[in-house]
Amino acid sequence: MFSLRIPVFNWFYVVFEISFTYFILFEIIYIPILKPEPIGWYTLTRTRLSEPDIFFRRSLMTSARHNIIPLIESYYHTFTPLERTIGDFFIHNTEEQDFSSRTIASQLFVSEASLSRFAQKCGFHGYREFIYEYKQILKPDEEETVSDFDIQEFNTYQELLNKSSALLDNSQITRIVNLLVSMPRVYVYGRGSSGLVAQEMQLRFMRIGLNIEAVTDSHVMKMNSVILGKDCLVIAISVSGETAEIISSLRAAKKQGACTILMTARQDKGYQEFCDETLIFASKEHLERGNIISPQFPILLMLDVLYSRYLQIDRQKKEALHEYTIQSLLQS
16 A cells, blocks of 8 residues: 655644645635625625524625626526626626716616615625625635636546555565665656756755765766766656656766666656666656646655655664754754
């Protein structure tokens, strides 16, 4: 079973994020019921509704805030021809303007009383209350935009998590970890976003005692090939598996006798010519472009697995080294 191990020193942040998430959910679901909008409350106190009616009105107000156009459309079949003229205006309008009853009535050639009846038919006490809620949809609603974004992106993340679990080869992870333990020198090659992962790998493994260096410049990769030998491990990262500098540097490293590993999302038997291991991570179409989510995400998943396995070997010593490096950073 695939699992992600979170280091002990990060649990505080995990607990904080979980607590914060529940707090946000509480705000979204519960608070709107208890804390109505000022105009809505003014309406409620004036009309002296019963508690069940107040609860319903508040729920309606909360719903209308985010769904006023669908709300109008849902009542559309009940409108008179005159009310449909009003409804069509509010459904298709996209611009902020003077929405006073006098201005809109003049613009649509209807009476102000017709606007009031229209608003009441949509479930509001009057036109003033209706237009207050209507104006909200003309402003960018960050919470709603983020929510829509999150649904799509969390689905993508979940898909990549499932794929990563399916691709995980425990025997291969063990072989790679053994190479990390046995090789005196480790180099990690990466360009662009993969270079950021290489730097992350250096920082994390260096803190627990691994002699590791991230190389993100193509010229340095070429120069570095001169000093490579049988005591070196070179790990290259390329989402596409086609980054020219990465592939050529791996070939050069192999010629020098170094042990080579390619981390990529692409399966290709041709890699066997110059790679001792090809570690495949999950991907989606055009992931390397970073259009939807960070292309680093599935690579970091594999990095977490390698880190967790490597940490298990002489764990007490590595945790002591990690604590020492953290203290050194705090003192500087």
